[in-house]
Amino acid sequence: MDQATTPFEFYAVSYLTRIGNQSAETIAELLQGLEQCSDASIFHHTFQTLGAHHFLTENLSSDVAQWAMADANRNDLAELLASLDIRDYVSIAALRQDLCRIVGDFCAASPELAGQTALERFYFCEGVEVTVPLGQQATTLDEFRDGIEVLSHAGFYFHFISSRLRSQLQTNDFSYWLAGALDLKTLADSVNRIDIYTNTLEGTRARILRLIDRERRKP
């Protein structure tokens, strides 16, 4: 079994949700909030939401989309917002730009609907991230598999999804290490292609483990 010179370091991650001072009662106010809120707020309502509700596959791709559907009663807007795939983004600025474009287009096309009061307010929050090393490293594919198998949901999400923002790359920590440290580019690509929107997080983890097992069985 090949041994990497650079080990994979598994991290524990935890988030505090900080409640902001902004809220929106209409879609027009939502647009204003999206334009003005912090990057941490955009991250919280998109990346973090998807991680927190990983066991639901039919709902909650982002807080903004969920609010548009459940509280503002605009399924058409919700559908467009939910279709944004966070894996396409390596910066919060780009994600914010697309969120604002979709909501802005709606407001321009239907100003009377954009001013209607929603059932409940949308409260802008922020994620305060704290990370600490788990004290577990991998230098071989076997150790890497063992680490992924017992990684917490939040840790898995941190390495697999939100890592794109840190690395500013269209990849994740797992694929980056597999390709760079173990030279397993095909496996790295397969892992990166898993559709997180139609799988639960546990389902995604199981698929990664199966891909690794297949690689380990190769002569």
Add this chain to the structure above:
Amino acid sequence: MTNHAVSTRIPLDEYAALLGEGEIEVLRALAKPLRGRRVEMINSTAVGGGVAEILTRLLPLADELELDIRWDVMTGGEDFFEVTKSFHNALHGAPYHATARDFEIYLAYNERNISRLPLDSEFVVIHDPQPAALIEARQRNHNYWAWRCHIDLSHPNQAVWDFLAPFVAKYDGSMFSSPEFARQLPIPQYLFYPAIDPLSDKNRELSADFIDGVLERYKIDPQRPILTQISRFDRLKDPVGVIRAYRIVKRYFDCQLVLAGGGAPDDPEGAIVLKEVLREAESDSDIKVLDLPPFAPLEVNALQRASTIVIQKSLREGFGLTVSEALWKKKPVVASAVGGIPSQVIHKQTGLLAHSVEGAAYQIRFLLSHPDIAAKLGEAGHQHVKENFLITQKLKRYLTMFLAFSNSK
């Protein structure tokens, strides 16, 4: 570890069987930099109510992670608890005319407690309005203080809030159960969900024999649908509204209603509300009004597990932990869209929300007619609680906040 009795210690490893080893390893990793550092939790009652229940379970877990943690309960006379109960209701939005004498009583008891409590730990966490003024004892830059508000502050009585807000503004951070409850404050406000302990007597698995025994004791028929609301006898929990919803459902289904709750030492109003409920329930033998002792976890557990549907029809709610308890047991829940309840009941995903007596009755009828949907909601609700509302998640949030405080300076 503490000055106050806490429940039998359950090792963290036992939670791993329910949550996975990875989740427990995260707790150990987060706690490592906090080992040996002192934490003091302060509230106003040692038994009864959600806060005491959470602290009872939280402390042994924090202790196992080697935090030097203690729990102190502030003392007060009947006059103090009458004032703070009025404050509590007023902060929830109930009408109340606060007098100067009320504020004097409040401050006098806080001052007395300042002289009897240590208040010198690195992290001091104050729960709810009763001990909020203890912050006056703080020595500048000596330690971190956080105020945990468990009640719904979305429509507070302005006079009471104006009195309390200057104290709250002196803390390093505040914690609320829902973004809706947060106020305009100059300090950080964090979202902190309350939590249940899956291994406590209130939530652990029970034998069928035990559950049957509880039903028999209270003359509840296991063969017919059982609708249950577990909560203190408190007007804000709307027990009379629950009876009215049940009467609508009863036209269509031969069901029973269980209203079970107990009082807490800081809730002198409970006996009055109980009488109102008994009066409303009179003459219907299918309504069981059970005045349980303040600490009756196994009975509550059995009643929830035996229920067909669990109701939480609160008019105002801090969080409503009974909802998480029911969801953990995979029970379909019909609850009011107030306070922290929508965080637990995602409408049509993990339960059903209602906005009125008639709405609650309709949702109950819907679930009684569609047991397959009821089961699916219960299953998703269980997962939702597992991810967000268990005591281990709560502990993780505290560890994260302490680390965030430490990292901030």
